[in-house]
Amino acid sequence: MNRLAGLLALCFLAFVSPAKAQLACPYPFMSGAPCTAVTASATGTIAAVTATLPAVAGKTTYICSLSIAASATAAASVPATVTGTVSGSLNYNQPVTAISAVGVPLIVSFSLCVPASANNAPIAVNAGAAGTGGVTAVTATGYQL
Numbered sequence: 001m002n003r004l005a006g007l008l009a010l011c012f013l014a015f016v017s018p019a020k021a022q023l024a025c026p027y028p029f030m031s032g033a034p035c036t037a038v039t040a041s042a043t044g045t046i047a048a049v050t051a052t053l054p055a056v057a058g059k060t061t062y063i064c065s066l067s068i069a070a071s072a073t074a075a076a077s078v079p080a081t082v083t084g085t086v087s088g089s090l091n092y093n094q095p096v097t098a099i100s101a102v103g104v105p106l107i108v109s110f111s112l113c114v115p116a117s118a119n120n121a122p123i124a125v126n127a128g129a130a131g132t133g134g135v136t137a138v139t140a141t142g143y144q145l
Contacts, residue, residue, distance in 0.1 A: 035145040040125070046072075048129045051138040055122040062113040063142040068084045068127045069105035070096040070136040078128030080106060085123060086115045096130045113142060 038061065040051040053061050061084075068080055080094035097103045116123050125140045 011064075033144040037141075037143050039139070039141050041137070041139045043135070044127075045136070046129060046131060046134045049127045049136045049138050050124050051140045052122050052124040053140050053142050055116070055120045056144050057120050059144040060119050061116045061121065061123050061142060062143050063110065063123045063125075063140055064113040065107070065109040065141045066125045067105055067107045067139045068094050068125070068136065069097050069103055070094060070127060070130040070134060071103055072096050072130040072131035072135075074098060074131065075101065076131060078130070080128055081126045082114075083124045083126060084121055084143050086117050086130075090114070094128050096134070098134060 012056065018052050022095075036059075038053050040053050042049050042051040051066075053063060055061060066082065070078075075098040076096040077093050078096055080092045082090040083093075092106060092108070095104050106141065115121045116125075123140070123142065125138050127136050130136045
């Protein structure tokens with residue numbers, strides 16, 4: 001069981017590594033980078049939950065990854081969206097696992113970080129409502145340039 005947990009942890013880390021192909025700001029968390037790293041996180045219960053990467057005057061916000069973990073009394077699949085991105089919203093099916101089962105989070109890591117629709121515009125990750133007995137956690141990472 002411990003080997004399986006270790007293997008799953010390594011697989012998770014492989015998916016959330018920095019976007020190496022990003023040209024504008026390849027390592028936003030590195031000291032002296034030409035951009036500012038931003039993160040957003042939110043939790044909730046039975047209703048929809050939103051984590052928002054903030055807007056900054058004169059800068060464009062980029063989203064590089066997102067994670068949504070949700071569980072409830074009954075398993076389900078609900079819509080999740082990323083709004084405020086260039087060319088419109090990004091849509092996903094978010095799994096909601098039964099509380100008694102092992103959770104399967106929705107993890108998305110963009111090979112090229114996606115810009116906001118304009119300068120001084122936020123990007124929001126909207127998780128669908130988990131339902132009765134629900135618990136949801138949403139995280140987004142990115143940068144501003």
